[in-house]
Amino acid sequence: MTKPFTAVDLFAGAGGWTTGATQAGAQVLMAINHWPRAVATHALNHPGTTHACQDLSLFDHSRLPEHDLLIASPSCVGHTRARGKERRHHDATRATAWCVVDAVEAKRPAQLVVENVPDFREWELYGVWRMALAALGYSLEEHVLNAAEWGVPQERVRLIITGRRGARAVQLRTPNVAGASAESIIDWGAGEWGSTEGRAKRTTDVIADGRSRGWSRFLVPYFSQGSGLRARSVERPIGTLTTKDRYGIVDGNRYRMLSIVEAQRAMSFPDGYLLTGTGVERKAMLGNAVPPELARRVIEQLREAA
Numbered sequence: 001m002t003k004p005f006t007a008v009d010l011f012a013g014a015g016g017w018t019t020g021a022t023q024a025g026a027q028v029l030m031a032i033n034h035w036p037r038a039v040a041t042h043a044l045n046h047p048g049t050t051h052a053c054q055d056l057s058l059f060d061h062s063r064l065p066e067h068d069l070l071i072a073s074p075s076c077v078g079h080t081r082a083r084g085k086e087r088r089h090h091d092a093t094r095a096t097a098w099c100v101v102d103a104v105e106a107k108r109p110a111q112l113v114v115e116n117v118p119d120f121r122e123w124e125l126y127g128v129w130r131m132a133l134a135a136l137g138y139s140l141e142e143h144v145l146n147a148a149e150w151g152v153p154q155e156r157v158r159l160i161i162t163g164r165r166g167a168r169a170v171q172l173r174t175p176n177v178a179g180a181s182a183e184s185i186i187d188w189g190a191g192e193w194g195s196t197e198g199r200a201k202r203t204t205d206v207i208a209d210g211r212s213r214g215w216s217r218f219l220v221p222y223f224s225q226g227s228g229l230r231a232r233s234v235e236r237p238i239g240t241l242t243t244k245d246r247y248g249i250v251d252g253n254r255y256r257m258l259s260i261v262e263a264q265r266a267m268s269f270p271d272g273y274l275l276t277g278t279g280v281e282r283k284a285m286l287g288n289a290v291p292p293e294l295a296r297r298v299i300e301q302l303r304e305a306a
C-alpha cells in the first residue's frame with residue numbers, strides 16, 4: 001500500500017492546486033481563502049476537504065491539521081509587473097507571502113510548494129522571506145516553468161518554489177509534454193458569434209493582421225503584454241489567461257470571445273469541474289488558478305520524494 005500523503009492548501013482559490021494534488025494521490029485536508037465565492041466553489045468540488053473562509057493574515061496557523069505538504073499561492077497582485085506604478089499600493093497583498101512562514105513555523109511540514117509570478121523574486125523582502133524559511137530548516141529550489149511544457153494547453157510562465165525540511169528541496173524535472181493547441185480547446189460549433197465587421201479599431205487591426213498571414217481561424221489577444229497588434233495562431237497553445245477577458249476568436253467572418261468553458265479547458269480543469277458565481281467571478285477564479293495538470297505533475301514529483 002502507498003503511504004498517505006497529506007496536504008494543506010493556502011489561498012486555495014477555486015482549487016487548481018487542490019485538483020492536481022488530488023489527481024496526484026494527495027489528500028488535501030484543509031483549504032483556506034478569504035473570498036466566499038472561491039471557498040464555495042472549492043467546497044462544491046472537494047467536499048472531503050475542510051474549508052475555512054478566512055483572511056490568512058489573521059489566521060491562527062496552529063489550527064491547521066498536521067500535513068506532509070504545505071501548498072500556497074500567495075496573492076500575486078502586488079508582484080506583477082503589469083501593475084507598474086500601482087505596485088506600492090499593494091503592500092497588503094505582498095504581505096500574504098508571510099503567511100507561508102507562519103504556517104511552516106506552526107506545523108513544520110516535510111515539504112512545501114509555493115506558486116507565484118516570476119516577479120515575486122523582485123520583492124525587496126524576498127531574500128528575507130527565504131532566510132526566514134531557511135531559519136526554520138527549509139532549503140528552497142526556484143523553478144520558472146511554462147505550463148505548456150507540462151501538458152497544459154496554455155503558455156503560462158510561473159514561479160514554483162519547492163521546499164524541504166532538513167534535506168535538499170526537490171528539483172523539478174520538466175516533462176516536456178507539449179500542451180494541446182488553442183484550436184483543440186475551442187468549440188467551433190458553440191457560442192454566440194457576431195461579425196468580424198464593425199469592431200473597434202484595435203480589434204479590426206488585429207483581425208487584418210491575422211488575415212494578412214492567410215489565416216481564417218485565429219485569436220485576437222487583448223491586454224496581452226507585448227502582443228501589440230498581432231493575431232495569434234490557433235496552432236499554438238493559447239497565451240496566458242488572466243482574470244479578465246483575454247482572447248477573441250475569429251472563424252472566417254465570425255467573431256466571439258473565448259467562453260468560460262473554453263477557458264476552463266485552457267486551464268486544464270476537468271470538464272466536470274463546477275464553477276459557481278457570475279461570469280466575471282468565474283473568469284477571475286480561472287485566471288488566477290494553478291492549472292491542475294501542472295499541479296498534478298509537480299505534486300507527483302514531490303510525492304515520489306516523500
Ligand SMILES: C[S@@+](CC[C@H](N)C(=O)[O-])C[C@H]1O[C@@H](n2cnc3c(N)ncnc32)[C@H](O)[C@@H]1O
Pocket residue numbers: 011012013014015016017018032033034035038054055056057072073074075076093096285288289290291
Ligand atoms: C493566485 S490565487 C490562488 C489560486 C489557487 N491556488 C488555485 O490554484 O486555484 C490567490 C487567492 O488568494 C486569495 N487571497 C488573497 N489574499 C488573501 C488573504 N489575505 N487571505 C486569504 N485569501 C486571500 C484570493 O481570493 C485568491 O483566490
